[in-house]
Amino acid sequence: MSQLNQIIASLLSDINEAKSKADESSRNLARTYASDDVLKFFPVPKIGIQNLEVELKYAIESVEEKPFQSSQSKERLAAYVKNFSDDLAKELRMELNKEAITNELYKSLGSYPDINWEKNVAKMINGELETATSSLVDFARSIQKVQQTIQKAIPELVPIVVKTEGFAAVPTEKGSYELISFDKSGARDFKVLKEYPSEKEAIIDANLISSSISANKLVLSDFSKDPVSKLDAAKIKAGSLEVPIQVVNAKAVNIAPKVLFETTFAEKAVLLKNPIRRQPWLVGRPAAAASTTPRPNAPANQEEDSTLQEIASAILKKKMIQLEAGISKIAMETVSTGLQVAVDIEKLKLVKPENIMTIKFTLNSQDFTMLDDNNNVSIL
Amino acid sequence: MITPRYISELLGAPMAAVIQAEAIAAKATANFIKEVGFTKATDASDPDFGAVRTITFSYQRINADGTTQTATLAIPLLTIIPIPSLQVAEAEIEFDLALTQPEVSAKSTSGTGSLDKTFLNSNDVRLRAIFGKKPSANPNAPASSATANMNVKIKLAQADLAVGMIQLLNILDSSNKET
Known part of the structure; x- marks a missing residue:
């Protein structure tokens, strides 16, 4: 089982190798011609491929999606996580403050939580998420772990009333x-x-x-x-x-x-x-x-009255679902799809004819000529 | 059972064969020229070929004053008989291959340059095949182990000599003159 791109790459490489074998044959002949009194006046046989068509039958065995993290996608992910952490901390602060103002039990908290609380919480969440999302493999489980970690930290970050x-x-x-x-x-x-x-x-x-x-x-x-x-x-x-x-x-x-x-x-x-x-x-x-x-x-x-902690937990739960969806979207965009195919006839025999695909490609003389920037044949 | 070969060998062999066939034809032409156009009696001035083989004949030539004179004419034989010279102008090769299980080998990382390694992080695959039977026109016909699943058509034509080849020929030519 190989990827279709590998098969095509191998075919193209084989075609190039075949052409080089033909050129090698011409080179050897050139030496023979030059040393012969009559043949030295003859043109050395040298062929060029004008057109090459390949038709290959294959069967798809599976479709494989592999996440690949380029530096660009990593930056995007980091930016998303940072924004998310800031948003979550902001929402926590707003909702906790709203409750603290209206709830008789928490009125003594005044304008709690303040902006520093928001900044520190955002930093803590970002730190946890950065490590968890460093690899997009099985990120759902990593996010779940982060949610548990933050959830555990809530009793320390949000007060209760006894x-x-x-x-x-x-x-x-x-x-x-x-x-x-x-x-x-x-x-x-x-x-x-x-x-x-x-x-x-x-x-x-x-x-x-x-x-x-x-x-x-x-x-x-x-x-x-x-x-x-x-x-x-x-x-x-x-x-x-x-x-x-x-x-x-x-x-x-x-x-x-x-x-x-x-x-x-x-x-x-x-x-x-x-x-x-x-x-x-x-x-x-x-x-x-x-x-x-x-x-x-x-x-x-x-x-114990843990109204504030419950509000924080509910917000965390809601936002983590959004985070998972957001990261999954980024992960989807940075996934490379590969077709695992079978090309050997022994396997194709076992596949139903309707499941056999055909790929056809044509190369022309231009594909065997190295051109320079001005579209002229390169001397290289 | 025929041993499966690399695709490059299966593609390269007929192309090289065309070139070699043309060379054999050229060699035959060269031999024809040597044998028909020259005598084998070599002397100091022509150590390889000997003298040009000519056809000598005499005929009665009428002069301007009406008198006749026996004249002798020697014509090189090569100038009056056609020289068999063949060159492949165009060749078309078509064949069907039945591929075998691809060989997978760990890819060497050199040569990928600045390309994202994860994107090209795959193993090298080498394909082997045997010549196979053309698949049946009936799509429901069962495939046998010798039924081809790859069809290749190559159209070849005489190519201009590459710059490198011209340089090589010039060097060889001048070295010949120098000796």
Whole structure:
């Protein structure tokens, strides 16, 4: 089994060799003629091929497509991958930012993610893809591996919120966590005015406050109202914990801070004692599809909200399909098709006559003459 | 079983045969000239050919004053008999070949120049064939191992001497004169 181009190349090479054999014969005769007294006056026989027709019957055994990567196609692929990485990072940033602005749990993130985040993520994706697409052989599997790698990196690149009953440790744009209290409707109630280096510390405080509320042991003091922001503030004492708190949004109705906080904590006590059961039928979302999942190795009342990570995963999944299609298009354009053919009569005997193809080509005298730039016979 | 030969040999052989046939014909002409046109009696002035063979005859020539005179005339024989000289003006060779399994050998990378190596990265194939029977006109007829699957038609004609050949002949000619 050989490629058709190899067969034709071999035939052309054989024709040239045959012609050289004829010329060699003429050269030997020229010597004989020159040494003969009579023959030296005769023209030396020399033939030129005026026309040569070859008709070859062959059978196609298979069509082989092999990707070949020229420097041009490599450049194109690299440019495509770079654009894709930039686009993916941009879309991730836009969508995450959109969600962070509207989702109560992520509002403390402000304008997260920033342009540097986008640049770094684009660089990371590009780095992974560059290696994976260095060879177009089996690129689909390589892309899948990259998708898995990026997917694994998402928990590090996108924050989550850890929730307990009525409280949540939310990430902030400063890279720290803050403890926010949520009312029964899920709106931000008040926040603890303390920066936490990780969500763990915030959750420890949340548990202290919750258990104090449940045991009616929480002490409220130092009520005040910020004259500029009109935000009510107070201090709470829950066991050994003593921290200032502040309402998140200024109340429309002018209520004394003491009354406001006492009402808030009374409501919270009711909520803690009668927690809302977030049954799948209540929220209209199957448990498997819920964005909140119980934390592994954590108390039952703790759960994670990974909305941002889910958005990132969904975008990644969608974009990777586009990437595969895009690379497959480039791969298709840089593929060389070769016909594997059989030309030997033993194989052709086994092929049905209708499957036998014929290739015919004709060479004329010009094809056996070397011409210079001016179309004159070259002296070479 | 006939041993399969390279296509170049199968194509080159009839072409060389045409040239050799023409040379044999030329040699015959040369021999004819030597034998018919010259005597074999060599002397110092003509060591190879001997003297020009002539036909001598006498006849009665009438002079202007009306008298007759016996005249003798010697004519070279070559000038009065046709010299058999043949040259192939055009030749057409057609034959059918049955190809055998191609030989594949690893390609040497030299000579590919700056061409993309991956594009030309293939092995060399050499074809061998035996002369075969012309395939049947009936397309459904079964092919036998001797049925040809390649048809070659070559039309040959006398070619002008190549520049190199002319140079070679000039050198040989001058070297002859010099000796």
